[in-house]
Amino acid sequence: MTRGASRWRGVARSLFSRPSGAIGATLVLAHVALAVASPWIVPYDFKAISAAMILDAPSVAHWLGTDQLGRDVLTRTAMGGRQAIVVTAIATPLAVAWGGILGIWLGLAGGRLDDVLMRVVDAFLSLPWILKMLLIIVTFGAGIGVLVPTLAFFYGIPVIRIARAATHGVVARDYVLAARARGHGRPAIILREILPNVLDALMVEGAMRWSWMLLAFSSLSFLGFGVSPPTPDWGLMIADARSFMAIAPWAGLAPVVALSSLIVGINLAADALAKALGVDRAAAPVH
Amino acid sequence: MIRLLLRRLALGLGTVALVSAMIFAAVEALPGDACTAILQRDASGQRLENCRRELGLDRPAVARYLDWAAGALRADLGTSAHNGKRIASLVGDRLANTLLLAGCTLALGVPLALLLGVLTGLRRDGASDVVLSAGAIFAMTIPEFVSATVLIFVFSIWLDLVPGIVTVSASAPATAFFPGIVLPVVVLTMVMTAHVLRTVRSSVIETLESDYVQMARLKGVPYWRMVLRHVLPNALLPAINVVALTIAWLLGGVVVVEKVFNYPGLGHYMIDAISDRDLPVVQAIALILAAVYVGVNLAADMLTMVLNPRLRTLRARNG
Numbered sequence: 001m002t003r004g005a006s007r008w009r010g011v012a013r014s015l016f017s018r019p020s021g022a023i024g025a026t027l028v029l030a031h032v033a034l035a036v037a038s039p040w041i042v043p044y045d046f047k048a049i050s051a052a053m054i055l056d057a058p059s060v061a062h063w064l065g066t067d068q069l070g071r072d073v074l075t076r077t078a079m080g081g082r083q084a085i086v087v088t089a090i091a092t093p094l095a096v097a098w099g100g101i102l103g104i105w106l107g108l109a110g111g112r113l114d115d116v117l118m119r120v121v122d123a124f125l126s127l128p129w130i131l132k133m134l135l136i137i138v139t140f141g142a143g144i145g146v147l148v149p150t151l152a153f154f155y156g157i158p159v160i161r162i163a164r165a166a167t168h169g170v171v172a173r174d175y176v177l178a179a180r181a182r183g184h185g186r187p188a189i190i191l192r193e194i195l196p197n198v199l200d201a202l203m204v205e206g207a208m209r210w211s212w213m214l215l216a217f218s219s220l221s222f223l224g225f226g227v228s229p230p231t232p233d234w235g236l237m238i239a240d241a242r243s244f245m246a247i248a249p250w251a252g253l254a255p256v257v258a259l260s261s262l263i264v265g266i267n268l269a270a271d272a273l274a275k276a277l278g279v280d281r282a283a284a285p286v287h
Numbered sequence: 288m289i290r291l292l293l294r295r296l297a298l299g300l301g302t303v304a305l306v307s308a309m310i311f312a313a314v315e316a317l318p319g320d321a322c323t324a325i326l327q328r329d330a331s332g333q334r335l336e337n338c339r340r341e342l343g344l345d346r347p348a349v350a351r352y353l354d355w356a357a358g359a360l361r362a363d364l365g366t367s368a369h370n371g372k373r374i375a376s377l378v379g380d381r382l383a384n385t386l387l388l389a390g391c392t393l394a395l396g397v398p399l400a401l402l403l404g405v406l407t408g409l410r411r412d413g414a415s416d417v418v419l420s421a422g423a424i425f426a427m428t429i430p431e432f433v434s435a436t437v438l439i440f441v442f443s444i445w446l447d448l449v450p451g452i453v454t455v456s457a458s459a460p461a462t463a464f465f466p467g468i469v470l471p472v473v474v475l476t477m478v479m480t481a482h483v484l485r486t487v488r489s490s491v492i493e494t495l496e497s498d499y500v501q502m503a504r505l506k507g508v509p510y511w512r513m514v515l516r517h518v519l520p521n522a523l524l525p526a527i528n529v530v531a532l533t534i535a536w537l538l539g540g541v542v543v544v545e546k547v548f549n550y551p552g553l554g555h556y557m558i559d560a561i562s563d564r565d566l567p568v569v570q571a572i573a574l575i576l577a578a579v580y581v582g583v584n585l586a587a588d589m590l591t592m593v594l595n596p597r598l599r600t601l602r603a604r605n606g
Contacts, residue, residue: 020421020424119298119301119302119305120305120309122302122305122581123302123305123306123309123577124309125580126302126303126306126535126576126577126580126581127306127310127573127576127577127580128536128542128554128576130542130543130554130557130558131542131557131561131569131572131573131576134558134561135313135314135317135561135569138561138562138564139317139318211428215428215430218430218432219430219431219432219543222430222432222543223432223543223546223558235430235432238432238433238436239432242436242439245436245439245440245444246444249440252436252440256433256436256437259430259433260429260430260433263428263429263430264424264425264428264429266428267424267428268424271424
């Protein structure tokens, strides 16, 4: 256990010693902290409408101006990532867990089941993400109770492939053969021999999945299929601000910067994490 | 080698068949059908039954699936539940528009990505590499609707150089899309260039460290000759698969970009069809996109196999 702990300390140090990793991890941590603390520190009520100050320019009272309903942009931007971060932060570990375990199992077991299930994986991957997500959302709505399992399911499918390939990389190693020879069952081999050795690849993949999920979540909100008003959400705020871009660019600028900084931060951190762990972060396939 | 290619082809066709069944089953599982979409509020009792009998929706699902699949093979995709028109012609125009968008993006992005990828790979950790690699992370991770919104603000509202929205109809000739197509192409090119650049860069770096390149170096082969003869032929092979993935993404994943710019392409049409619950259209578009995805990946795998002698003797890659 202590060896594991010191390894993670080493990885964390290596992550922060790279400029990209330090910037990325700081951005991510700052966003998570803001998402947790924002309800207590924002200056205004996020749904307080005011007809007297519609699309006001930035001022001392409203640092980032107001939107088309006279709501404070700073308040709404600070709170605009909460829904997205909560949903994706729950869905990402779920996706990595189920995709990872199934992928390792298939990589180890092989055979007919592996052949058939990999064809199903191919079939799922051949459809654009937005088609799959929208079909679920128009039927069941876009509540957290729908989005979390849906994202976890669809974004777990590519993880199967990654975990399966990583398992193929270690399955013929001596320690796995030794465990087999000792007569350990498959669950024990997966837990004790394979999982520790593919965990690095899965963590990097998890970081990537998180960023893809955020992209999906905010794109859906932007298109009007996600978060419903008046809940503040970056995607929704950008969509609203587009109509007033010519007269009030500030209403859109803040959520653009907020969303971009979180997603870029995750990717910088994922990149540095991959280097720190020595994982070959495969050319991320366009999802 | 012929056997390997045929095996790969069969796998691809099998995947398309599987997707078609999955799409049909998924749409079947959703509440509502073509008749509830056509009749809307009147969808109850006798009228609903008549409509279902008329469209053959009262037959068992397997029979309807086989009919649909057989029709799709003859390029007959049925009729829209929304306006009763032939889906093949509705989709055809939009597919052509999306192909135009994808074609422009590829023509611009692929040469750019290969060039920049090779340069950054050769100048690893140099100033140009650091800047371009950081830029690539930016370009490929920022959501398309964000970069689109920013570009519209800068180039269309602020500088007033190009239109920020496409206002031509779906059946307009290709020339009518200029200059409105410029910004969508730029947004898509940014993302695809970043992806391909990263692959080419890491592939060039890997090849530079290989034994045969070291050998060529030690032998005293001139630098550019070494790059052209020893590095590039090996380093560019992985780019084929990434470009294929990008093509598939260009046809299916441009949904958001088409919507932002009001571009009358397939992705835009798909969102509208899903919102309208025009299920026959959704099925048709899903099938086309899946077939394209499988098709380009198949083509890329085959091309790689043909170009890379080492893969000819290996087991067909099906991972």
